[in-house]
Structures are given as structure tokens and as C-alpha cells.
Amino acid sequence: MPKYTLNVNGEPKAVDVDADTPLLWVLRDTIGLVGTKYGCGMSLCGACTVHINGQAIRACGTPVSAVGSGKVVTIEGLAKNGELTPLQKAWCDHDVAQCGYCQSGQIMSATALLASNPKPTDADIDAAMAGNICRCATYPRIRLAIHSAAEGKKGVE
Secondary structure (H helix, E strand, O other): OOOEEEEEOOEEEEEOOOOOOEHHHHHHHHHOOOOOOOOOOOOOOOOOEEEEOOEEEEHHHOEHHHOOOOEEEOHHHOOEOOEOOHHHHHHHHOOOOOOOOOHHHHHHHHHHHHHHOOOOOHHHHHHHHOOOOOOOOOHHHHHHHHHHHHHOOOOOO
């Protein structure tokens, strides 16, 4: 009998792992959702960001036992029926990604920001995204994409 049944992207996922197993490894290695990335392993870089009940959390520092009945959403769970979210479209429209490694975590943090603050200022964006590191330094394009999605703009201006 599985030790935990998680609600991941709207589906129950039964897993038999130790209580202290980081959610990141449960998602990637046990469930097979590899969009969430391993970065630092210390909850400092944001590459492993997912949502639990709509809140952005770092999956590398969250033990599976802490998830409980929470609703986990990963980058794979954002698009519906193959249709990207407005934020994901803005990410593409503004060519945010360079290497792309941090982008799933960036998008998850930005999605949580827009859910709680649909019209963020630059300061709001900077504060919400401060825990997400991009080695390619695409921060200006990240901010532009967030503003674009918030304003409902289509395409690059």
C-alpha cells in the first residue's frame, strides 16, 4: 500500500516513498514529471518551484510528508488541453528563455504572483521573483512578459 496519495495536476498519484523525501524527487523520479528542475537543493535558486494550494514553494526543500492533502501543480499542469496560459504565451512572445533551465520555476513563481496580484508593479515583480535565479540574466524580459500577460497584450511590442 502506498504511503502517500498526492493530488498532482488534478490527478491522484500514489507514491511509496520515505516521509523526508523531497517533493522534487517524488515529482521527477517517482511520478515522472521532469519539468520541475533541480538547481541548488537548498531552496535558494527557485528552479524547483511548484505550487501547493496556489502558493509558490520550493519542491527541493519540501518533504513529501508536508504536502498532505494539498493540491500540487507543476509546470506540466498549467496548460490546459494543449493551450498555453497567457503568461506562458507572453514568455514565448518576449523570447524570455535562453538556456531555459530555470524557466519552469520562473513561470511558476510568476503565475503565483499574477494570481495574487493581477496588475503588479515593477517592484511587486522584483519582490516576487527575487528568489528565482536566472544565470542567463533574462530578468528584463521576465518582467516584460509578466507585465504583458497582466495587461493582456499579444505579441512583442
